[in-house]
Amino acid sequence: MSLSNRARGAVLGVGVALLSLSAVGQSLPPGVTPGMLSQLKSMSPAQQQALARQYGINLPAGATASADVPGLAAPGTVLPTPMGMTQGDIEAATPDKTEEVETRARTRYGRALFSRDVSTFAPTDDAPVPESYRLGVGDQLIVQLFGKENAQLDLQIGRSGDVTFPKLGSITLSGLTFEDARDLINTRVEQQLIGVDAIVSMGRLRAINVFMAGEVSVPGAYSVSAMTTVTQALFQAGGVTDIGSLRNIQVRRAGSVVATFDTYDLLMKGDVSDDIRLQSGDVVFVPPYTGVIDVEGELKRPMVYELAGGETMGDVLAMAGSFTRDAYPALSILTRQSDSLGLPQATTIDLSDTSQLSLAALDGDTLKVPKVGSLVANSVSLKGAVTRPGSYGWISGMRVSDLIGNARRDLSRDADLGLAMIVRQKNALLDIEVIAFDLASVIARPNTDDDPSLKEFDEVLVFSLVTSDLTDADADASRQGLLAPVIEKLSSQARQGEPVQTVSVSGAVRSPGTYPLLAGATVETLVNAAGGLTDSAFLQAAELRRLTEASDGQVIADYRDISLASGRSGSQTTLASRDHLTIRNIPDWSPTDSITVAGEVKFPGEYRIRKGETLSEVIDRAGGFTDNGSPESAVFTRETVAAQEAERAAQFARDIQTTFATRLLTEETTTQGMAEISQIVASLQSVEGAGRLLIDLPAAMSGDTNADLEVEDGDRIVIPVLSNTVSVVGEVKRQGTHSFQGELTLDDYIDLSAGFTRRADDGGIYIVKANGSVVTLERNLWRFTGN
Known part of the structure; x- marks a missing residue:
């Protein structure tokens, strides 16, 4: 039956792929005749590639159907990969399975056995030969003769199954075990070579041809050592594919399955009894796996x-x-x-x-x-600023003093001995309530009413002490960290008719934030929970905001001022759910703001300043200038100005980077100057601003309010010693410093420096005055005043 042109073309397309991937000894598929293959071989490489693409077959570059079909490799080597493709090329060309199968196969137990990232495969050429090894054509035996004759004979079993032994003739060894062959040779030598003994050992082993089929990474025919086992053959074939079975690897011999190998027996039990040695002509077949189970969790x-x-x-x-x-x-x-x-x-x-x-x-x-829960029966836990946090066994009648009985032994050095808390589960819904107690009273009076009893699952929280008006970040984080899960739980358990049991505080307290609403809590209780007031707290009028629900369901915020001053009742105001307390700061409170006065003043040093204080007032507090001081040359620096200068330099660096990158992208420049640009950018980014602010100190001291600026925290002023000198720098022939003489003009000082150089721009002369200001001027119109 003849094929149609379309069918014939399809067969030719398949033939291209078969010729590019076939191994020796494979028969042609049905319908592919030798004539078709001859027609393929007569095509040019370009025609073969075009035909392959027409039928959806991707041939690697340079791969064609040639007239020369490769033969079996030399004994002991693996057959070459078709068309010069690497194993990785074949794997890359293998179509992916479904996403689910691929995900499972990636993590399937046993797949790592054949991992190419960490190869554990070792050749078997040097492995010891067991006594039961059965000899075949190609095996080599080494016979060492000694005694009357001394010689070493290398005997290889020929195609007829025998070896030629000098003086003994032909000895048939094929099919015998190594032990039987050794005994036979020893017997013949003993009987026929009087006075000669022999030692028989195995030399090079014969190569056998096996075929790797099914779900192996690189299927095909392989020439391997006669000692090769199933697993070693799988290593040479690159292991199994993503869907290949690891538990039903079959060895087929003469059409029958002679062994089935389960790699799990090897991996889990160390059992290699089914990892048999292969024989020539064996087929190792790996079918797809039939089932998997995904095991997760606590195994x-x-x-x-x-x-x-x-x-x-x-x-x-x-x-x-x-x-x-x-x-x-x-x-x-x-x-x-x-x-x-x-x-x-x-x-x-x-x-x-x-x-x-x-x-x-x-x-x-x-x-x-699943995993067991974190809750431990008959336990209480201790958290926070304690030396031994963790869970402890609970017994009926247990008190806080059983956990914390000695401040030095049981508490951290920064523990707050004031307010501590107990978090307790109060019902079957695991809702919590928070109980406050005074830790110092527990230590001073254990086993009294001041020492709270504990219940099963209680958590005792001990806070760190916030010691600075400027909030101690670690202590504040510790306090808020301990309370965060408590606040979250209190918020989540709020229900209709049971509002959230939290209150909050902000402003002049050491640890502002949200806190549990304790039973009978007052404003004073909340302030203590927040670590206490700071020095800047304005006690006369703190603000308390309370949310109430109107009859129409709307929430109304009510604000009122309360006094926290001693003797006032504001501190005892009882708190309600969602109350917020704002502790105001004393207006213009800046107890640590200071300015540094150095140089030629009578009392240099650091001076605390008040808001609105001026520079002249600070100089007066420092005793005024010494006789050697030069107020005209005062150097005044400000931290905020320095920060602005540094930011401008950083912005300039960013602008340079942006401009250079834009030019690179638009090919307006090359990368040759990149190193220099990077150095400039790095220098600009590391610039620390000088922060110098030009001032007219004599005017400020004489009562000029415009010149007498208000000082800020971090300011610094240096009054230098009066210097009667004038320095000339730049493009003059002899730069230097000259004694100040009031009658000399600008040109006079330039003449004292030997005049201009040829590169000088005599129209661009400028003078830097002692206070840092810059003056540009016309020559011959300036006379120095000593400033």
Whole structure:
């Protein structure tokens, strides 16, 4: 029956792929005649590539169907990969399976055995030969003769199955075990060579041809050592594919399955009894796996496991290494595909019950073993600024003093001995309540009413002391960190008729934030919980905001001022849910603001300043100038100005980077100057601003309010010693410093420096005055005044 032109073209396309990927000895597919292959071979490489592309076959560059079909490789080597492709090329050309299969195969237990990242394969050429090794054509024996004759003979079994032994003739060895062959040679030598003894050992082993088929990474014919086992052959073939079975690897010999190898026996039990040695002509066949189960959670080896068929949950647990110590097997979750629902269905099973272990494991199952809860029965916990935080055993009648009985022994050095808290579960819904107590009273008067009793699951919170008016960041973080889960729980348990039991405070307290609403809590209680007031707190009028619900359901905010001053009742105001307390700061409070006065003043040093204080007032407080002082040359620096200068330099650096990058992208410049640009940018980014602010100090001291600026925290003023000198720098022939003489003009000082150089711009002369100001001028119109 003749093929149509279209069918013939399709067969030719398939033929191109077959010729590019076939191994020696493979027969032609049905319908592909030698004439078709001859037609393929007669095509040019370009025609072959075009034909392959027409039928969806991607041939690597340079791969064509040539007339020369490669033969078997030399004994002991692996057959070459078709068309010069690397193993990676073949793997890259292999179509991906479904995403689900790929995900599972990546994590399937046993796949790492054939990982190419960490190769554990070693050749078998030097492996010791067992006594039971059966000799065949190509095996080499080494016979060492000694005694009457001394010689070493290298005997190779020929195609007829025998070796030629000098003086003994032909000896048939093929088919014998190594032990039998050795005994035979020793007997013949003893009988026929009187006075000669022999030592027989194995030399080079013969090569055998095996075929790797099915789901192996690189299927095909391989020439391997006669000692090669199933696993070693799989290593040479690159292992199994993503869907290849690791538990049903078959060895087929003369059309029959002679052995089945399960790699799990090797990996989990160390059993290699089924890892048999291959014989020439064997086919190692790897079928697709038939089932997997995904094991998650608290097991020693949570992975995806292949099912060979017939496994139970007990078998799966054994494969996964059994439970971890944190496992809670009684509430294990088995997720299984439901045929009736068409959706996965979750079932709770008790894996601590032996009867549940006989449940069959099916393909697609997911088994998850949960973790035990963090709650420990008959326990209380101690947290915060203590030396030994953690869980402790609870007994009836236990008090806080049983956990904290000695301040030096049980508390951290920064522990707040004032307010501490107990967080207690109050009902079956695990709602909590917070109980406050005075820690100092517990230590001073244990086992009294000041020493609260503890209940099972109580948490005792001890806060760190915030010692500075400027909030101690670590202590504040510790306090808020301890309270964060408490506040979250209180917020989540709020219900209709049970408003959230929290209050908040901001402003002049050491640790502002949200706090639990304690039973009977007052404003004073909240302030103590927040670490106390800062020195800047304005006690006369703190603001309390309270939210109330009107009859129409709207929430109304009510604001009122309360006094926290001693003897006033404001501190005892009872708090309600969601109250917010604002502690104002004393107006213009700046107790640490200061300015540094240095140089030629009578009392140099650091001076505290008040808001609105002027520079002249600070100089007066410093005793005024000394006789050697030069107020005209005063150097005044300000931290805010320095920060602005540094920011301008950084912005300039960013502008340079942006401009250079834009030019690179538009090819307006090259990368040759990149190193220099980077150095400039780095220099600009590291600039620290000088912060100098030009002032007219004599005018300020004489009462000029415009010149007498207000000082700020961090300012610094230096009054230098009066210097009667004039320095001339730049493009003059002799730069230098000259004694000030009032009658000399600008040109006079230039003449004292030997005049201009040829490069000088005599129209661009400028003078830097002693106070840092710059003056540009016309020559011959300036006379120095000594400033």
